[in-house]
Amino acid sequence: MTDNKTTVYRGKIIDLYLERVTLPNGAVAELEIIRHPGGAAVVALDNENRVCLLRQYRHAAGGWLWELPAGKLDAGESPLATAQRELEEEAGLRAGHWEPMGKIVSSPGVFTEIVHLFLARNLMHVPANTETHEIIEVHWIPFTEALAWAQANEITDAKTLVGLFRAGKIAGPS
Structure with missing residues (x-):
């Protein structure tokens, strides 16, 4: 209280x-x-079971990170709408199928932020529209390789780790 x-x-x-x-x-x-208003992150899997990972420069983290497409909820925006907007803006993708994968609390000792996770499939390419403060490279990594990177500490971003592991339970490793 x-x-x-x-x-x-x-x-x-x-x-x-x-x-x-x-x-x-x-x-x-x-x-x-x-x-913090919260956010949404997307595990986008293509027909070849590759996942879209962003190599993004993060000053606060001291350099480059591997991350899922993700972003902050805008006022009045649902977590799914945020996920759809961010996937399009950052990765230049739209998805025909969306599946919620729950939520995570990023740092409950100090943050109120909740990140909603989604699995996106049936992807189509559209023009990306990154913001000027974002330095992003879009990469397509075989899903099993991305999971190996997560286990080997190559991926350290919390939402990305949880998103990949949860997607592995739903989509399978194939």
Whole structure:
């Protein structure tokens, strides 16, 4: 239960609060909480069982990461609509079949962000429309190879790891 909330910072994507809360055991704690609107990520599999992975430059992570197409939920936008928009913008793809794969909590100690995961198939190419602050390379990796990269620590992004492993349970490794 939040007893008191002080705004520290309001940004374009996140807001930072100091929240004085009473925990379920009765203890009172002051927590730094980053409020985020949430996001969606897409495991896009083509007819050859290759997955679309983005090699993306992430300053906050110290360089290049392998990631799924993903992005932030816009106000009033459903997680599926976000997934569809981001797949088109970042990877230049539309999908004829969508399957939800649940959600993940990215860092529950400080973030309210929830990322919704989707499996997309029956893909068709459309023009990509990346944002100016995004440096993205689109790659098609055999799904079994992407899973091996995940297990070998080549892929370190949490939403990508969980998305690949969940898709492996649904789509199979073939």
